[in-house]
Amino acid sequence: MKPAFEDMNLQIPAVTAEPEDYTGEDGLLYCGKCRTPKEAYFPADKATLFGRDRHPAECDCQRAQRMEREAAEQQRKHRDKVEELKRRGFTDPAMREWTFANDNGRNPQMKTAHFYVEHWEDMKAGNIGYLLWGSVGTGKSYLAGCIANALMEKEISVRMTNFALILNDLAATFEGKNEYISNLCRYPLLILDDFGMERGTEYGLEQVYNVIDSRYRSGKPLIVTTNLTLTELQNPQDTPHARIYDRLLEMCAPVCFSGENFRRESAQNKLNRLKQLMND
Incomplete structure (x- = not known):
């Protein structure tokens, strides 16, 4: 039976490197588009965790894309909510x-x-x-x-x-x-x-x-x-x-x-x- 930490180690995703990505002077993987890191080191008191010294991080590109997706989803939920309120709230569609x-x-x-x-x-x-x-x-x-x-x-x-x-x-x-x-x-x-x-x-x-x-x-x-x-x-x-x-x-x-x-x-x-x- 494998130790528990080995199973947990498998659950930490590895960063996928794109062709334009590069390794910086600090040893971390950097995004080739926005020039910000895609990795971050664990805190000093946890120099390694499950055999790794770093974990994935959002570069500026990824963060912007995530925020854009979240904003679009929030807007969709808002439109659906308003549509439902108007459907229930008005007795005549012309009132919209x-x-x-x-x-x-x-x-x-x-x-x-x-x-x-x-x-x-x-x-x-x-x-x-x-x-x-x-x-x-x-x-x-x-x-x-x-x-x-x-x-x-x-x-x-x-x-x-x-x-x-x-x-x-x-x-x-x-x-x-x-x-x-x-x-x-x-x-x-x-x-x-x-x-x-x-x-x-x-x-x-x-x-x-x-x-x-x-x-x-x-x-x-x-x-x-x-x-x-x-x-x-x-x-x-x-x-x-x-x-x-x-x-x-x-x-x-x-x-x-x-x-x-x-x-x-x-x-x-x-x-x-x-x-x-x-x-x-």
């Missing part, structure tokens, strides 16, 4: 394009979105959300999508949905309604788009309150977009709406969108383009 990079620069509130992303840790710690309110087509949903995409790029999980879809899901879930709502509350950030557009039935209002109240009790931030005015939110028509609106105003800082209607402008541009094509 709602990014700061695609912004036309005409929304005066976009700086508010940048601020939220840049100060995300403070927003999360303080349970601070936004209530984006204003007229139809002023860019509220797009701004919320920019926040969602930017945070997902930081590998932060976000869910952007609306109450029409939530109520449909709850109606189809005969069991596990509480679990469904709990899942919404697990996201570090929840974005509810087009709030107030859902049907105001007694059942619907109760479920809306359950979702918002559960989010409130989770201590996690919420962003809401709505076409309702701040006056309407501050002066609810009845008790069920008052319960909901009070929670929202407590959780979310109001941000007014009073700019031009981008959807109407886009529709007019398409009409003008069509007229030009017809004239041509």
Whole structure:
């Protein structure tokens, strides 16, 4: 039976010399490209180990190649992670394009979105959300999508949905309604788009309150977009709406969108383009 050290000796790989490599004055093998050693001596207190006085070492070329491979692998893992977050976080694939990079620069509130992303840790710690309110087509949903995409790029999980879809899901879930709502509350950030557009039935209002109240009790931030005015939110028509609106105003800082209607402008541009094509 061979001594244990002989087996261990076999496990120490030998350095593979390339044709351009050479032996330096110190007796070590050097890389012929970067002129740095491919070997290193063991420390003085271990002059030899398993019959050898040296061990393989990375030259500058090998180190650069390793770091490049590791960076590429890290980037691949990052892309996969972001892709998975966006797949689970958005209810509409078009929302993936709602990014700061695609912004036309005409929304005066976009700086508010940048601020939220840049100060995300403070927003999360303080349970601070936004209530984006204003007229139809002023860019509220797009701004919320920019926040969602930017945070997902930081590998932060976000869910952007609306109450029409939530109520449909709850109606189809005969069991596990509480679990469904709990899942919404697990996201570090929840974005509810087009709030107030859902049907105001007694059942619907109760479920809306359950979702918002559960989010409130989770201590996690919420962003809401709505076409309702701040006056309407501050002066609810009845008790069920008052319960909901009070929670929202407590959780979310109001941000007014009073700019031009981008959807109407886009529709007019398409009409003008069509007229030009017809004239041509």
